[in-house]
Amino acid sequence: MDSMFRGQFLHTIDAKGRVSLPARFRDLVLASGDARVVLAPFPFDPCVRLYPMRSWEDYERKISELSSLDAKVLRFKRILLSGAFECEIDRPGRVLVPQKLREQANLEKEVLWAGMGDFIELWSNANFERAVSMTEDEVHELRAAMEQLRL
Numbered sequence: 001m002d003s004m005f006r007g008q009f010l011h012t013i014d015a016k017g018r019v020s021l022p023a024r025f026r027d028l029v030l031a032s033g034d035a036r037v038v039l040a041p042f043p044f045d046p047c048v049r050l051y052p053m054r055s056w057e058d059y060e061r062k063i064s065e066l067s068s069l070d071a072k073v074l075r076f077k078r079i080l081l082s083g084a085f086e087c088e089i090d091r092p093g094r095v096l097v098p099q100k101l102r103e104q105a106n107l108e109k110e111v112l113w114a115g116m117g118d119f120i121e122l123w124s125n126a127n128f129e130r131a132v133s134m135t136e137d138e139v140h141e142l143r144a145a146m147e148q149l150r151l
Contacts, residue, residue: 003028005115010125013111017097018090021050022113025120026093028052039097039122041083041104043076046127048101050120053086097122 009022021029029037029052038056040049051059063080066073085098097107106124114121114128123131134142 003031004117005120006117007115008128009113011111011113012109013097013102013107017099017102018094019097019111019122020092020094021089021120023093025113025115026089029089035089036086037089037095039085039087039095039101040080041101042121043079045121045131046105046124047114047131048097048105048107048122049116050095050122051118055118056084 011020013019034053036053038051042049068074087096110125112123112125112128
């Protein structure tokens with residue numbers, strides 16, 4: 001994918017689990033010529049990740065190269081791959097988020113799409129606010145970590 005997903009967009013998810021993909025994100029996905037995406041749980045945060053099919057296939061290849069003999073890797077694979085759901089962006093520009101993923105990420109009415117480079121995260125607005133809020137000490141720790149990475 002040549003362009004990156006960036007920015008935040010508030011949307012509403014309906015009772016059936018359908019949510020509109022922001023136009024900018026939708027255009028980037030469709031520019032690949034493939035309307036298929038993969039929605040996957042993220043084991044470390046209460047959100048759903050959306051990958052364009054090509055990005056997902058690259059990510060899945062990397063994951064498949066990891067040893068399933070390592071119990072932690074196996075657990076990660078089990079959570080991520082068994083929970084992944086392939087869908088297609090429909091004509092109105094929506095994706096269908098399965099009930100299980102909605103429950104895991106606490107997605108109800110108001111949701112937030114967050115661009116994360118080569119994938120997108122879907123959060124409940126409240127969970128996203130908690131995830132990005134920091135204490136003064138956490139700000140200093142993050143600044144130090146970014147300085148070490150030269151960012």
